Amino acid sequence: MRKIQTAATLILALLAACSTTPPTPAPLVCPPCPTCAACPAVVPPPPVVTPTPFARTLTAAAWSDLPGWTEDDVGAAWAPFLQSCRGVASKPNGPGWKRVCDLARSADGKPGFQPRRFFEQHLKPYAVSNGDGANGLVTGYYEPLLRGSRNRVKGYEQPVRGVPDDLLTVDLSAVFPELKDKRVRGRLEGNKVVPYWSRAEISARGDKVPGKILLYVDDAVELFFLQVQGSGRVQLADGGMVRLNYADQNGHPYQSIGKTLVERGELKLEEASMQGIQAWARANPARLEGLLNANPSYVFFREVPNSNDGPIGALGVPLTAERSIAIDPRSIALGSPVFLATTRPNTTQPMNRLVMAQDTGGAIKGAVRADFFWGFGKEAGEQAGRMKQSGRMWVLLPAELAPK
DSSP states (O other), X not given: OHHHHHHHHHHHHHHHXXXXXXXXXXXXXXXOOOOOOOOOOOOOOOOOOOOOSOGGGEEEOOGGGSTTTTTSOGGGGHHHHHHHHHHHTTSTTHHHHHHHHHHHHHHTTOTTOOHHHHHHHHOEEEEEOBTTBSOEEEEEEEEOEEEEESSOBTTBOEEEEOOOTTOEEEEGGGTOGGGTTOXXXXXXXXXXXXXXXXXXXXXXXXXXXXXXXXXXXXXXXXXXXXXXXXXXXXXXXXXXXXXXXXXXXXXXXXXXXHHHHHHTTSSOGGXXXXXXXXXXXXXXXXXXXXXXXXXXXXXXXXXXXXXXXXXBOTTSSBOOTTTEEEOOTTTSOTTOEEEEEEEOTTSXXXXXXXXXXXXXXXXOOSSSEEEEEEEESHHHHHHHHHOEEEEEEEXXXXXXXXXX
16 A cells, blocks of 8 residues: 555655646536436347257148048147146246146146147147158057056066165266256176176075065066066055056167067068067966067166056156057157157058157157057057057147157
């Protein structure tokens, strides 16, 4: 501070020595300030909406392009659509659906309301395509019924496992943002993360796999298909009913045992349905474990409350029989309405209808790829097991999520 004061004194002294007495300055007159125009109203910024990242697989279409759109009972898809609105709210594309979902909730139940007109007014169809064309594969799945027991007793010896205590899930996007939604399952071995046990290794380790066994069921091949379906119900010997839902997976890729049997010459391609595999298993009980282990993937379950609703899908809402599908979320966003044009199992009879993308599956890979949910029980299983059809798909989107 002292140095600053000294410098200031010196500068004033120099100025005084070099100047004469200045004339008295004229008073400064400022011009009047201009009148301000009215300030514009403050408009809040619009909500941040992430456009759909799937533009490379989507092409704008007209409603007339959708075969059977005017004949479908679109009203049967209205309740599942409202369920999707509930589930999509927490998803990255949720802000893009907010306006349309708010309108849907306010219109629901009003006299004269027409779901088809609502969809046509507020959504636009986009044809989904693969790299090799617009046609893809449509399969089916269902909610099976198994027989089981809380305890391991004679006749009930196949374990239904909960998530093991030593299963690790590593979210790679936390370290590598470009790997968003990529998660690796593993376990610790010393100070290293190694792949989790395969199906064959889990089977061989038996009770050494740490974690709760939820139930024991009576049939290994039915348990395998429970894992493929991702959910199911178990009728207990005492009359009780337990409902199971997908909880996690061991991280190994899914391999089709039907394809394995075809490659080995055990079944013809047209025989490689769920029913064909079950028949092979009944005829070859000694070879069944080896066949099942050809698929290294293993699914773990959790118990969920019983209800009259369908099982909970990946969107977090109950599935609706014949109005819900599983999709590849890398190509179609969960929660999206999809118009599906395919045929009924093992026929050429058209099956064109509006469905909701509410689930995912390990075997569902690709843009034009859907797994059609048939519902619960034996009849649904019969339809699902035979379904392997060609199909086309259109996703319906609001303006906020239009491909860029």
